Amino acid sequence: MAVAVALGVLFREAAEVPEALPMQGLSASLVLIAVIAVVAPLATRLLEGWVKVPIVVFEIILGILLGPSILGWVQSTVFTDTLADFGLAMLFFVAGNEIDFAAIRGRPIYRASAGWVISLAAGIGAGFILVPSLEAAVIIGVALCSTALGALLPILRDAGVAKSPIGVAATALGAAGEFGPLIAISLFFSGKQLGVASGVLLGFVLLTGVAIYLASQARHTLxxxxxxxxxxxxxQFAVRSILLILSTLVVLSMVLGLDMLLGAFAAGVLWKVIIARAPEADRKVIETKIDALAFGFLVPIFFIDTGIDFDLGALTSNTVTLAMVPLFLALLLIIRGLPSLLTAPPGSGRAGKTALVLLGATALPIIVAVTTIGREHGLITSGISSALIGAGMLSVLLFPLFALRRLRRTEAANPNPGTPEV
Known part of the structure; x- marks a missing residue:
């Protein structure tokens, strides 16, 4: 009895300690984030008979709904922000790991790279017109020239078009639209002179390239x-090795003053080379484990945290800022979507080209990353950041949906699997 009373007093005193309040908030946030992560795929499944909505859209919207912007039930904490950073890094790892470089080499990647350079120049020009500041223009330009490969690959894979000519072209667009902005971010926001930053970036690329080359030459029998x-x-040696490679390259990129996502992307490519000669059955099991770790745990936290941190008040408090959302959405179509036509496979019809414009203009993770950098350094306002992220969320919601619908209509009208449209 005395022990019970003593424990009751101890727990009561612990509850009265101020440090317990943040822990209670963290506990509630973690549970509600887990609830959102479970509800999102259920909502997707419920609506797929009427409309196929990417799961990330529900994750972001539910994050906004339960976050400080509306209900205030979930608060962003240092711990959840850290998990979200891991989720973003894992998203880029998966993108690097899933790219079929043999399929996109040659014409697709060359044309996709040329289109990205055009998009970057046009994006910086549009940004300078909107906000006459070079730093802000670069942030807006990098955001507008990005393509959400990490978000597109699961959508294309689930729809069964990832290996089609249009799917290969979209993968090339995504590779250029994620790797290019990462280089631009590292060059412009490294805190170094451009020449020094270029040298550091070149050194990182060379170091990673040597590691990938050596990995490709070894048999890795042991x-x-x-x-x-x-x-x-x-x-679970494979999963532990993935985490080691990912953390090593992410930390190396951060130590060199580069963006951590560059290291995460390179880690995905390196792992793909290392595991390439493993037995096919083992590779399939490992891919399943990567999907479980990424899309079952870390990546949903990133998108949910994006919704929680979304500043809806800054977006809706000003009519001009709110009007920027459809403006940025249109700019994504023009600046990023139209140059994507360069990657259209020979013989592509109107539906395939329209799908490529829409898929190329689908952007979100890079937008979140670059606007966060700009907002933290005081280079863009919270309103512009929210408008860009809002446009990115709409692009993920609308563009793949319309693109896949066009492709399905074409497939139904022309079932010949030899055509580029299928």
């Missing part, structure tokens, strides 16, 4: 044997 031996045990 490594693959260890992966096979622990694939279904608590050892």
């Amino acid at each position: 490594f693959h044997a260890q992966v096979t031996a622990t694939l279904h045990t608590s050892g």
Whole structure:
């Protein structure tokens, strides 16, 4: 009895400590974030009979609904922000790991890169017209020239068009639209002179390139044997190796003053090379584990946290700022979408080209990353940041939906699998 009373007093005193309040808020936020992560796929499944909405849209919208902007039930904390950063890094790791470089090499990637350069120049020009400041114009330009490869790949894969000619062209667009902005971010926002930043970036690329080359030449027999031996045990050597490669390259990129997403993207490419000669059955199991870790845990936290941090008040308090959302959405179509036509496969019809314009203009993760940098450094206002993110969310909601609808109509009208449209 005395022990029970003593424990009751102890717990009561602990509850009265001010530090317990942040922990209570963190506990509630973690539970509600988990609830959102479960509700989002259920909502997607519920509506797929009428309209196919990407799951990330529900994650962001539910984050806004339960976050400080509306209900205020979920608060962003240092811990959830850290998990969200891991989620963003994992999203770019998956993008680097899933790119089929053999499929996009040559014409697709060359034309996609040329289109991205055009988009970057046009985006910076549009940004300078809107906000006559070079730093702000660069932020807006980088945001407008991005393509959400990490968000597109699961959508294309789930729709069964990832391996089609249009899907390959969209992958090339996404590769240029994510890798290009990462380089631009690292060059312009590294805090170094442009020449020094270029040298550091070149050094990182060379170092990563050497690692990838050496990995491609080795057979990794012992490594693959260890992966096979622990694939279904608590050892999980493959997953632990992924986390080691990811954290090493992310930390290296940050130490060099580059954007961490560049390291995450490179880690995905490096892992793809390392595991390429493993038994096919093992590779499939590992891909399943990567999907579970990324899309079952970390990536949803990033998109939910994006909704929680979304400043709806800054967006709706000013009519001009609110009007920027459709403006930026239109600019994504013009600045990023139209140059995407350069990657259209030979013989593509109107539906395929329209789909490429829409898929190329689908952007969000880079927009979130670059606007966060700009807002934290005082280079753009919270309103412009919210308007860009709002346009990115609408692009993820609308553009893949319309693109896949056009492709399905064309496939139904022309079932010949030899045409570029399918």
